[in-house]
Amino acid sequence: MxxxxxxxxxxxxxxxxxxxxxxxxxxxxxxxxxxxxxxxxxxxxxDYYCNVDEVGVKDGCDVGRNIRIQGVVQEGSVEQTAAEYSFVIAYNGKEMPISVGSQPSGIFQECIPVVVRGQAVDEGDGVVFLGDEVIVKHDNEYDAENADRLEQSNAEAAACSQKG
Amino acid sequence: MTPTPTPSPGRTTDARPTGTRFTRVLGAAVLLGLAWLVLFGLFLSPNDEKQKAGVRILYIHVPTAWLAYLAFIVTGIASAAYLFKRTRSLTWDRIAGASAEIGVLFMGITLVTGSLWGRISWGIFWTWDSRLTTTAFLFVTYIGYLAVRNLGGTHQQRARRSAIIALLAVLEVPLVHFSVKWWRPLHQQESVAEGKLSGLMLFSLFVGLIAFTLLYVWLLLHRQRVLAMEDALDDQGLDVALAERRAEGAQV
Structure with a gap:
């Protein structure tokens, strides 16, 4: 070797x-x-993740508790004042007025799903959701921006109040 | 006493390149694919109705996420092949390591592009949503896997311990994928499988998928060859040390 x-x-x-x-x-x-x-x-x-129709109904989605609420921004409901930015969201036919301190960012617009973090408060004449944060929740559908689709888009926008 | 030859760091007498004719052709195809992706992703595909030009991030975000999944699955399969006695070879270990490195790179790109996309469409860079959290967790898991590969020991020790970790880590991939179904996430559901993407948008995504797949294969081939050279260099260094000891012994 x-x-x-x-x-x-x-x-x-x-x-x-x-x-x-x-x-x-x-x-x-x-x-x-x-x-x-x-x-x-x-x-x-x-913070429980609740749909609008579950607030005050489902366990964990109680009024007065910090939650995240999901719904579709209703057409014509967006209003801005010096003190607040408000709009109404809906889900399964139930509506909830939302009040936040400033205008949400991202692609926030009418007829778009959003998730708002905050607290539902009973103000005597109804429940208002006081939001700390608004996050736009876009769906999984993509449509090409096209002038030909304008009519269809307008029709969808008009129908958005029934969505959710 | 015969002087010990001075080592020259960085030089090897066996300086093979990692490229072959196949990888050069593949490299050209990668460049072509990426050029097509730029053309379709930035210029030919239309804006989205709601997200406008922000939708173009999709053509990088989704392919890199899919390729990261693929890379981690390849790491798992190669690790299983190493642990299986009949196919045990350090080549499998190096393929596993190389694939994990590329997977981490792609997953990093997914997280960065996703964060930018989130700011554009959701209005925030980050939230601890189920899909985002599981993806970030997968990312750090494989950084941990790469750290374990560098803990030292013999090549076989490295291969065995990292193979076991890879087989556990790959179980996270379905967790990430199905997180959008199992929880109520902010992240959207699947678009391609549910036919929610069509026309030039779908085609541009397909171009991105092809380009990044070719890039993955090209990087994998080169990286595993570099790892093989590093292992050979380690072995050669051991041979030098042994030869020095023998030379010292012969002089006594």
């Missing part, structure tokens, strides 16, 4: 040794990051 040293290529030592401390640090950050994500998700889920 030939035990003589093999001929060595004089370049092979150039590679740096791996740094396990770097990998361990990343792993630590990943574990912390994963934990934070789970906590944030659960915190978010604490």
């Amino acid at each position: 030939d035990l003589s040293p093999r001929e060595v290529v004089p370049t092979a030592q150039g590679r740096k040794r791996k740094r396990p401390w770097l990998a361990m640090s990343v792993l630590g950050l990943v574990l912390v990051g994963g934990g934070v994500m789970v906590v944030m998700f659960l915190n978010n889920a604490v």
Whole structure:
């Protein structure tokens, strides 16, 4: 058996040794990051996600409790004053007036589904939802912007009050 | 005493390129595909009625998400192939590692484009919605997987421990995919499967899918070859160390 040293290529030592401390640090950050994500998700889920017709009916969707409410913005209901921005959302034939501090961003418009985070408050003459945050919830349908579709679009807008 | 040859970092005597005729043709196809994606995504496809030009993010966001799923599934399959005795080979481990790296890159692009899209359409960059949270969790899981691959040890030790993690991590992929059905998310439901996308919009998405698939294959081929070279370099370094010890022993 030939035990003589093999001929060595004089370049092979150039590679740096791996740094396990770097990998361990990343792993630590990943574990912390994963934990934070789970906590944030659960915190978010604490506020029940309710449809308009479930407010005051379904467990967890009580008036006076922080919830997220989903519905479609009704045509002609959007009003803006110096103090507030208000509109009405509907779902399954039930309506809920919404009041928020400022104009929602994104593609907020009439006849679009939104999710509002806040609290339903009974003001004596009816329940109003005081929103802290409005998020537009666009559906999964995509339609090309086209002048030919204007009539159809107008018809859909007119019918949006019955949607939801 | 014979002087030890001075190593020259970065040089190898076995300096093979990672490209072949096939990967060069594939690379050209990737460039062509991406050029088509720019043409259709930015110029030929129409605006959406509600989202206007913001819809164009779809042509990057969705293909990179799908390709990230595919990359993580390939990592899972290659890891299973490594653990299976009959097919055990470090090549499977390197394919798994390379695919995971590309998957993390694509998933990162998905998260960034999704966040920008969210700001345009929802009005916010981020919310702890089920789809967004599970996607971010999948992303950090595979960063963890890549960190585990770099913890040290022999190639076989690396391959075994990372294969086990990959088989567990791939279970998150269906969790992410079905999160829009299992919870009430802000994120929209599926569009393509439900036929809610058509015409040039659907075609542009298809172009994006083809372009990113070709890019994935091209990156995978190159990256797993680079990983093979890195392993060979590690082995060669070990050979040098052994040869030095033998030389020292011979002089005593």
